Amino acid sequence: MKFSSLSSVMWGSKPNLYFLSMLLGGVSGIGYALLIPFIMYGVNSVISIPDKIGLENTHIFDSPTRSLAMVFFVTCAAVMSTKAVSMLVSAYVASKANFHLKVGLYNAVSQLSYARLLSLGQSKIVNLISVDVPEIINAAINISTIMTNLFAIVGCLAYLFFINVKIFVFVLLCLLVFGFVYQIIVSLSIKHFSASRAEVDKTQEGVRGLIFGVKELKLNEEKLEHYLRQQLTWPESSSYRHRMKGFRVWSVAESYGSIVAFLVVGVTVFHIPYVLSVSSTELFGVVMALLYLTSPVGSLLMGVGQLAPGKVALSRLNEFYRLYRPESVGSASLNSSDVSNISLRNVCFEYPSNSSAFCLSNINIKFEEGKVTFIVGGNGSGKSTLAKIITTHQAPTSGALYFNDEMISPENLGSAREKISAIYMDFFLFNRIFQSYDEYKANEYLSLLGMNEKVNLKDGSFSTLGLSDGQRKRLALFCLLLENTKICLFDEWAADQDPDFKEIFYRDILPMLKEKGKIVIVISHDDRYFDCADQLIRLDYGCIVD
Numbered sequence: 001m002k003f004s005s006l007s008s009v010m011w012g013s014k015p016n017l018y019f020l021s022m023l024l025g026g027v028s029g030i031g032y033a034l035l036i037p038f039i040m041y042g043v044n045s046v047i048s049i050p051d052k053i054g055l056e057n058t059h060i061f062d063s064p065t066r067s068l069a070m071v072f073f074v075t076c077a078a079v080m081s082t083k084a085v086s087m088l089v090s091a092y093v094a095s096k097a098n099f100h101l102k103v104g105l106y107n108a109v110s111q112l113s114y115a116r117l118l119s120l121g122q123s124k125i126v127n128l129i130s131v132d133v134p135e136i137i138n139a140a141i142n143i144s145t146i147m148t149n150l151f152a153i154v155g156c157l158a159y160l161f162f163i164n165v166k167i168f169v170f171v172l173l174c175l176l177v178f179g180f181v182y183q184i185i186v187s188l189s190i191k192h193f194s195a196s197r198a199e200v201d202k203t204q205e206g207v208r209g210l211i212f213g214v215k216e217l218k219l220n221e222e223k224l225e226h227y228l229r230q231q232l233t234w235p236e237s238s239s240y241r242h243r244m245k246g247f248r249v250w251s252v253a254e255s256y257g258s259i260v261a262f263l264v265v266g267v268t269v270f271h272i273p274y275v276l277s278v279s280s281t282e283l284f285g286v287v288m289a290l291l292y293l294t295s296p297v298g299s300l301l302m303g304v305g306q307l308a309p310g311k312v313a314l315s316r317l318n319e320f321y322r323l324y325r326p327e328s329v330g331s332a333s334l335n336s337s338d339v340s341n342i343s344l345r346n347v348c349f350e351y352p353s354n355s356s357a358f359c360l361s362n363i364n365i366k367f368e369e370g371k372v373t374f375i376v377g378g379n380g381s382g383k384s385t386l387a388k389i390i391t392t393h394q395a396p397t398s399g400a401l402y403f404n405d406e407m408i409s410p411e412n413l414g415s416a417r418e419k420i421s422a423i424y425m426d427f428f429l430f431n432r433i434f435q436s437y438d439e440y441k442a443n444e445y446l447s448l449l450g451m452n453e454k455v456n457l458k459d460g461s462f463s464t465l466g467l468s469d470g471q472r473k474r475l476a477l478f479c480l481l482l483e484n485t486k487i488c489l490f491d492e493w494a495a496d497q498d499p500d501f502k503e504i505f506y507r508d509i510l511p512m513l514k515e516k517g518k519i520v521i522v523i524s525h526d527d528r529y530f531d532c533a534d535q536l537i538r539l540d541y542g543c544i545v546d
Ligand SMILES: Nc1ncnc2c1ncn2[C@@H]1O[C@H](COP(=O)(O)OP(=O)(O)OP(=O)(O)O)[C@@H](O)[C@H]1O
Pocket: 118, 351, 353, 354, 355, 356, 358, 377, 378, 379, 380, 381, 382, 383, 384, 385, 386
């Protein structure tokens, strides 16, 4: 997906309504421009009958220009109402566009592979959704007002054309030159807004650390001080400096924009009468039109300036979609719905960045149903990496994963994943169950895990997540048991359980899963319980050792 402009964001969301808001904006602008000839005609009528001025008891609609007055006020009402409706429709389209952009991003992110998500940067994605999309919408909502002002300017120029072609050409040229200079100033501000936005990603990382690392930071004043300075204050102040530079340039553009039309009036009044033959009536009409033009020109330039931060945000959204590659997950079913074993054959793996210079070398393992396999080894030996390969979140660099004798490829990946449940070291506990479940089983498992006193499950939602780390892990295990999949993987699940519950996990729950014919894979450092394993795989620096 690529958005060529802010307009295309709105157009892509509700094309018909967006067109309507532009059309109404244009009509309002033309109506605005039409008011000058009415005013001029009215003034000329009054000048031609000076004795009527000051007549008492003459009602506004009894005047000689009453029909014109009627048309004038009707036009005013039309300008006002079309502009209001145009803005309203534009706001509606913008809200829809906001919805579509966000939902589009949610879907896009959900289709990224785990590895791709990490490489794109989790903080950047959070900022894209929470900072850039609102910035795009705030800018795009201005477009209908820009359209109104643009048409008002075109209308005023048309009026000038009728008064005096030479003056029209002169004013048009002046506006183009001044407008061009304005664009240059605005593009300078965009440069600073871009630099400011890049710093926001760094502060997002910092905010995560501040919130999730609060316990560690609170214990050490010096650490907290350095953290705040380096991870938050510096990037924040750098972002602020760039943003202020952007606003400084932008404010120059703003004030310049608001005075541009007067500059044109000045040049016209003080120069034109001496170089072109212009009658005083023409000059009066021209000056009226130009003064009338000041408001739409100022508003137009201001509106164009307000697009700047939105354009920066849009370029970041486009950059995301440029790098975006959805994970290829086909819908082909596995040949056999009953998986009796899974195996890794000649699997090698390296992280794409290879910053850690770690690799898994030539891994051959078979996991069978009704058997418990322990994967053990020192820190950094590759156990969690292997867990992600087994659960299909990392694809092997060479070799392959097999379910029975069927190789797992993008075509049958979806079907393979349906067979897997896992509790990772950095697991995420959702506040509800997302699939249908058996109420009776749920209560049974809550009791088995000693959680029935702590948590209730009501309509799929947990009554609380205010639990200890060990209890949260038990709740994760509860979800896994309810999922009832063939393959169950635990990455150091028992690490923070008390001795009693370790005993229950290794001596009761694993045998229960084994009895049910599951393929059970346990990453563990608990050598006291290695006897529970039917198979023990020892890893050392990415290799299987005996
Ligand atoms: N996202 C990553 N990018 C690059 N290297 C990584 C990444 N994640 C892990 N590694 C590297 O892979 C190696 C194995 O890490 P892994 O987490 O698999 O070890 P482990 O055996 O589970 O360790 P532990 O017992 O400490 O949990 C480590 O040297 C680590 O630096």
